[in-house]
Amino acid sequence: MHHDAILASSARQLLQQLVTSYPSTKMVIVSLHTFTLLAASSLVDTPKQIQLLLQYLKTDPRKAVKRLAIQDLKLLANKTPHTWTxxxxxxxxxxxxxxxxxxxxxxxxxxxxxxxxxxxxxxxxxxxxxxxxxxxxxxxxxxxxxxxxxxxxxxxxxxxxxxxxxxxxxxxxxxxxxxxxxxxxxxxxxxxxxxxxxxxxxxxxxxxxxxxxxxxxxxxxxxxxxxxxxxxxxxxxxxDAARILMCHCLAAIAMQLPVLGDGMLGDLVELYKVIGRSATDKQQELLVSLATVIFVASQKALSPEVKAVIKQQLESVSNGWTVYRIARQASRMGNHDMAKELYQSLLTQVASEHFYFWLNSLKEFSHAEQCLTGLQKENYSSALSCIAESLKFYHKGIASLTAASTPLNPLSFQCEFVKLRIDLLQAFSQLICTCNSLKTSPPPAIATTIAMTLGNDLQRCGRISNQMKQSMEEFRSLASRYGDLYQASFDADSATLRNVELQQQSCLLISHAIEALILDPESASFQEYGSTGTAHADSEYERRMMSVYNHVLEEVESLNRKYTPVSYMHTACLCNAIIALLKVPLSFQRYFFQKLQSTSIKLALSPSPRNPAEPIAVQNNQQLALKVEGVVQHGSKPGLFRKIQSVCLNVSSTLQSKSGQDYKIPIDNMTNEMEQRVEPHNDYFSTQFLLNFAILGTHNITVESSVKDANGIVWKTGPRTTIFVKSLEDPYSQQIRLQQQQAQQPLQQQQQRNAYTRF
The missing domain is CATH 1.25.10.10 (Leucine-rich Repeat Variant)
Structure with missing residues (x-):
C-alpha cells in the first residue's frame, strides 16, 4: 500500500472516519499508530500526521493516547525531521x-x-x-x-x-x-x-x-x-564504571583536538599510578581505558617514564587478557615499540599453539613497523636498510600468521592486509633504487639522439623511464588490490575501511607523482587530488596521512611547473614522499584484531551431482534450470555496521573440453553470463537460471554471490561455487547423423574403387 500514494491517502481518510465514529481508547491507539506507519512508509501526509498527533497530545485527556502520540512523534522525528515546521x-x-x-x-x-x-x-x-x-x-x-x-x-x-x-x-x-x-x-x-x-x-x-x-x-x-x-x-x-566512560570521552576529545593531549597527559599518568589496586573486572577495564587515553594523548611516541609506569602497573595487578587489550590499543594508536614489548611478554602465557603464533605474528609486525621509525629525510641509503629490516620481520610475521589460521578462523583479512603491506614496502624500496639509478647509471651520451629518432623525449633519460613506468603500474596494481580488499570487508568497521582506503590513496599518490614528475608532466592534472585535505579526519593517523598527502602534492605541483624531467630534484621528491609516508606509524585497526559483526552466505545448487567431481548430464537441445538457494548467517550482532538489502548472484559458464564434431553454432549459444538480484526473506533467498549448452563437451558453471547494503554499495563477500555439466548430443540428432554417415559410406567406397581403376 505504501507504494501507492493515492491508495495510502484513501486508507488514511477511511481510518479518520473510523476514529471519529469509534473513539474508544484501543481504536484510537491502533488507528493513530497505523496512520504513523503509513505516513512514514509512503512519505505522504507526514505533516498532517504530525499535526494530528500533536492535537491528540494536547486535547485528549487519556494517558495511553498521549503516550502513543509521543511514541509516534519520536518515530517521525527520527525518520522525517525535515517535515517538522x-x-x-x-x-x-x-x-x-x-x-x-x-x-x-x-x-x-x-x-x-x-x-x-x-x-x-x-x-x-x-x-x-x-x-x-x-x-x-x-x-x-x-x-x-x-x-x-x-x-x-x-x-x-x-x-x-x-x-x-x-x-x-x-x-x-x-x-x-x-x-x-x-x-x-x-x-x-x-x-x-x-x-x-x-x-x-x-x-x-x-x-x-x-x-x-x-x-x-x-x-x-x-x-x-x-x-x-x-x-x-x-x-x-x-x-570505576563512570571512570571507564569518562576515559572514553577524554579519548574522543583528544582524537578531535590533539592540542589538548599534552595538557591531560600528566594527570592521566598520576592517576594510572594509583588505580588497579585490585583485580576486579572494572579495575582491569579501567586499566585498558586509561592506557588508551594515554596513548591518544601522547600522540607520536611514549616517553620512557610513561612506558615504565604502564609496565610496572601491568606487572603488579593485571592479567594476560588486560595486557593483550592494552597491546592491541597500542598497535591501533601506532605505539609499536610498546606493543612489541607487551606481545613479547604474553608469548609464554598462552596454552594454544595458534594463540602463540598469533601473538608472535603481532610481535613481528610491531617490530617491523618500529624499524621504520628510524627513517630520515634525504637519507636514502638509510631508508633502504630500514625498509629491508622491516621486510625481514614482516616475512617472519606472515609465516607465524599463516600458522595461526584455522579452518574456522582463516584470518583472510589479516593475511591479505599484511601481504599488501609487504608488497607496498617492496615497491617503495624498488622505487628508491630506481631513483638512485639516475646517479649510479646515468643515461648514455647517445640518449638524446635516440629520443629524437624515436620521437619520444623521455628516452633521453635512459632506462629510468621504463623502470618508472613499471613502478607506476605496480603502484596502480597495489591500489586495485587494496580496493578489492575494501570490497571484501563487508563486516569491517568504518575506521578499518578508512585505513584501507588511506593505504590505497598512498599508492595512487605515488603513481600520480611518478606520472606528473617524469612520465607525462604536460597532461598531469592536480584538480582531482586537490580536495584531499578538505575531508574531516577522525583519527590522528588519518590527520597525519592527510597532511603528508597535501605536502607531497604541493611539492609535485611546484616541481612540475618549474623544471623539465628528469633531474635529481624529481627523484629526490619521490624519495622524500616515500619517507614521509613511511614515517607515519601504521595503525592496525579494530577489524585486524576483532570482528564485531559476522556475516556469511551459504549456497546450495540444484541439480547437484553426488560426487563433486562428477558432471551433470544435459542434452544439447535442452536448457538446464539451475536453482540457487542461499542462507544468510549472522553472528551475535547482526547489522551492527551495515545490513544486507539484496544478494547479487552471478552465473557464468566456460567450456572446458569439446567432444564430437564442430558445428556452426550462434555465438549467443556458446556463452552463459547471467546476473540476478534477490532480497532475502528471513535470511533465505532463492532464484533460478536457464542455461543453454549447445556445444558438446564439459562446461564449468561458476556461481558467485555478492551483497548490496542499504546505501547501494556492492560488497564482494562470496562464496564462489563451481559445478560441472556435460553436454550430450540428443538421440534424434545422433540418429540422423549416423544415418547420414551410413549413406555417405557406399559413395565414398565407390569413389575409391574408381580411383584405383584409373591406376
Missing amino acids: RENIQALCECALQTPYDSLKLGMLSVLSTLSGTIAVKHYFSIASGNVGSSPRSSDLVKLAQECCYHNNRGIAAHGVRVLTNITVSCQEKDLLALEQDAVFGLEALLILCSQDDSPGAQATLKIALNCMVKLAKGRPHLSQSVVETLLTQLHSAQ
Whole structure:
C-alpha cells in the first residue's frame, strides 16, 4: 500500500472516519499508530500526521493516547525531521511546559532532543515570516531546556542538557554566550551527580552527558579546555564504571583536538599510578581505558617514564587478557615499540599453539613497523636498510600468521592486509633504487639522439623511464588490490575501511607523482587530488596521512611547473614522499584484531551431482534450470555496521573440453553470463537460471554471490561455487547423423574403387 500514494491517502481518510465514529481508547491507539506507519512508509501526509498527533497530545485527556502520540512523534522525528515546521516544535514545547507529569515531560523532551540534533532546529530558529529574527534565548524551546537542566529526574535533566548542547552547536551564527554557559554548567552538574552512582540508570544518563561533552568540544573548541579540566577533576573521585566512560570521552576529545593531549597527559599518568589496586573486572577495564587515553594523548611516541609506569602497573595487578587489550590499543594508536614489548611478554602465557603464533605474528609486525621509525629525510641509503629490516620481520610475521589460521578462523583479512603491506614496502624500496639509478647509471651520451629518432623525449633519460613506468603500474596494481580488499570487508568497521582506503590513496599518490614528475608532466592534472585535505579526519593517523598527502602534492605541483624531467630534484621528491609516508606509524585497526559483526552466505545448487567431481548430464537441445538457494548467517550482532538489502548472484559458464564434431553454432549459444538480484526473506533467498549448452563437451558453471547494503554499495563477500555439466548430443540428432554417415559410406567406397581403376 505504501507504494501507492493515492491508495495510502484513501486508507488514511477511511481510518479518520473510523476514529471519529469509534473513539474508544484501543481504536484510537491502533488507528493513530497505523496512520504513523503509513505516513512514514509512503512519505505522504507526514505533516498532517504530525499535526494530528500533536492535537491528540494536547486535547485528549487519556494517558495511553498521549503516550502513543509521543511514541509516534519520536518515530517521525527520527525518520522525517525535515517535515517538522516551526509551529510543530512550538506546540510540542508548550505541551511540555504545561504538563505536570514527569513521565510525559520526559517523552516530549526525548522527541525535542532528537529534533534538536537535526535540520529541524535550524528551521525553528530561522527568520520568521515578519522578517524578525527569533532569538534563541527567548524561545520556548530554550526556556524548556533551561528549566529541565537541573530537574530532579535524571532523564529529564539529560535531555534538557542535550537540547541546549545541540542548539549551541547548531546555531553557530547566533550570540549564544549565555546558552554556552548553561550547557557547560548543566553538563558539570550531571557529571558530578552520575559519576558517584554506578546504577544502570545513572550510567545511561552519564553516557548522554559525555556524548554532549564530545559534541560541545568539537563544535565550540574554545569550551574544550574547561570540559577537559572538569573531566580530569572528577576522574579522581568517580566510581570505576563512570571512570571507564569518562576515559572514553577524554579519548574522543583528544582524537578531535590533539592540542589538548599534552595538557591531560600528566594527570592521566598520576592517576594510572594509583588505580588497579585490585583485580576486579572494572579495575582491569579501567586499566585498558586509561592506557588508551594515554596513548591518544601522547600522540607520536611514549616517553620512557610513561612506558615504565604502564609496565610496572601491568606487572603488579593485571592479567594476560588486560595486557593483550592494552597491546592491541597500542598497535591501533601506532605505539609499536610498546606493543612489541607487551606481545613479547604474553608469548609464554598462552596454552594454544595458534594463540602463540598469533601473538608472535603481532610481535613481528610491531617490530617491523618500529624499524621504520628510524627513517630520515634525504637519507636514502638509510631508508633502504630500514625498509629491508622491516621486510625481514614482516616475512617472519606472515609465516607465524599463516600458522595461526584455522579452518574456522582463516584470518583472510589479516593475511591479505599484511601481504599488501609487504608488497607496498617492496615497491617503495624498488622505487628508491630506481631513483638512485639516475646517479649510479646515468643515461648514455647517445640518449638524446635516440629520443629524437624515436620521437619520444623521455628516452633521453635512459632506462629510468621504463623502470618508472613499471613502478607506476605496480603502484596502480597495489591500489586495485587494496580496493578489492575494501570490497571484501563487508563486516569491517568504518575506521578499518578508512585505513584501507588511506593505504590505497598512498599508492595512487605515488603513481600520480611518478606520472606528473617524469612520465607525462604536460597532461598531469592536480584538480582531482586537490580536495584531499578538505575531508574531516577522525583519527590522528588519518590527520597525519592527510597532511603528508597535501605536502607531497604541493611539492609535485611546484616541481612540475618549474623544471623539465628528469633531474635529481624529481627523484629526490619521490624519495622524500616515500619517507614521509613511511614515517607515519601504521595503525592496525579494530577489524585486524576483532570482528564485531559476522556475516556469511551459504549456497546450495540444484541439480547437484553426488560426487563433486562428477558432471551433470544435459542434452544439447535442452536448457538446464539451475536453482540457487542461499542462507544468510549472522553472528551475535547482526547489522551492527551495515545490513544486507539484496544478494547479487552471478552465473557464468566456460567450456572446458569439446567432444564430437564442430558445428556452426550462434555465438549467443556458446556463452552463459547471467546476473540476478534477490532480497532475502528471513535470511533465505532463492532464484533460478536457464542455461543453454549447445556445444558438446564439459562446461564449468561458476556461481558467485555478492551483497548490496542499504546505501547501494556492492560488497564482494562470496562464496564462489563451481559445478560441472556435460553436454550430450540428443538421440534424434545422433540418429540422423549416423544415418547420414551410413549413406555417405557406399559413395565414398565407390569413389575409391574408381580411383584405383584409373591406376
